[in-house]
Amino acid sequence: QVKLVESGGAWVQPGDSLRLSCSASGPRASGFWSMAWYRQAPGKERELVARLVTNGDKNYADFVKGRFTISRDNPRTRNNVALQMNNLKPEDTAVYYCHASAQHGNYWGQGTQVTVSS
Helix, strand or coil: CCEEEEECCCEECCCCCEEEEEEEECCCCCCCCEEEEEEECCCCCCEEEEEEECCCCEEECHHHCCCEEEECCCCCCCCEEEEEECCCCHHHCEEEEEEEEECCEEEECCCEEEEECC
């Protein structure tokens, strides 16, 4: 019904910036209540990084405030979301997942690997 595809993951050095993108497709890829980014590091639980609500509200985890910004790649539609990550730290290393929430369900992307290492 809904397919989420992330892109932009890479290996970067501490202090670098990276932009992740996520686009939703499928017959029900609209009307999302929110779109968000989660991440999961090895041996750890998946955690919320940032959420963009359909009314424009944005929520961030404390560990990314001031460094990461969630937005839309295409502000004309609501089936995409981007995450601008600045001043990356080694502890930001994780698989980053796109998530979309709607009345008809919750959806996850396959994830994109971000590695921060010197």
